[in-house]
Amino acid sequence: MPNFASRMDGISGSVIRELFKLMADKEIISFGGGNPAAESFPISTIEEITSEILREKGTAILQYGTTEGYMPLRESYIEHIAQPKGINAKVEEVITTTGSTQGIDLALKVFTNPGDVVLVESPTFLGTLQAMRMYQLKCVPVEMDQEGVNIDDLEEKIKQYNPKLFYCIPTFQNPSGKTLGVERRKQIAKLAETYDIVVLEDDPYCDLRYSGEPVPSIKSFDKSGNVILLNSFSKNISPGLRVGTVLAQPAFIKKMTVAKQSSDTHTSNLTQAIVDSFLRRGLLPGHLKSIIPLYAQRLEAMLSGLDKHFPKGFTFTRPEGGLFVWGELPVNIDMPKLLERATKEAKVAFIPGQYFFVDPQTMGQNTMRFNFSGATVEQIQTGLEKLGALVAQAIN
């Protein structure tokens, strides 16, 4: 057996894969996934758009495209996504990517060397932690409070570790559901400038808002050009299309384009053109309006179920959007074992929160992530009643 590269050391991905095996049972009510609701996909619209694209520009679409992305989509992203969020961008500042996953990968590829320090919110998105491990980076966690990342701790860690980059998910964070307020966003943009570090702002959930007011992105306060904004069409249209965007200063975009060339040449022309047409026809606002009530209802069911069925001392976030609620027990427990009991005895699944921390062996042993988009209101009520009883047993 040939040796694998050292960058693969300790990267198995197996824990979560094992968890998903536990959840494979069809009878299980799952709060474990993170997928958009199946009912949310605009299938017939996409069918119609696809036929039109192939009829009108089939030859160009089925040919190789440019690495920077399908030009009409780069333009429509600026007009329909960036500008309404208060960001004036030029087309040289935008590339399309194969989901935000690729934007994260490209940013790490062009800015980091093995052994570099990167800062992350604690907890943070598992996929990014995995990518950072693959690039052999030292991930240093930054504390979070009720609102999100703690700015004093962030500045302290910047001074202490001289990191290359700070990765954050400021809106409806995965996994915590927390949203950072305007002031802290301004402060992060300022820190990027003061200490000349890259801020990688990953914002795939911003359109899934069910209550409250939208908050401007960190990028909208960026004076230094050190903030990279990642948007994605995975949560507001469909993740299977695999279309995301990077918005950053042209020098960053040029390097990321070179890095993307050797990665996938370019993102699929067909799916980029589908997203472009969806935006140009002005369909996104109406589509969001049509799916938000479903998500809002499920979130409400989850919050009231946690209130009703979970024991005293259990606390949880009350997000205004996104796909996740984050729970904390008053004591550490063997959370993977609780998951095993929950799936076997109660037929309910969740994700132990520890996997969203830099060191799952020592951090987050009292935390759980709940996804509310994949279960019906009735399933959420039933599932939480059963899970709440198991949690009560586990902490007593």
Ligand SMILES: Cc1ncc(COP(=O)(O)O)c(C=O)c1O
């Ligand atoms: C915070 C965060 N970033 C990125 C991604 C990946 O998104 P995409 O489908 O655009 O690659 C996800 C998916 O769950 C996510 O939660």
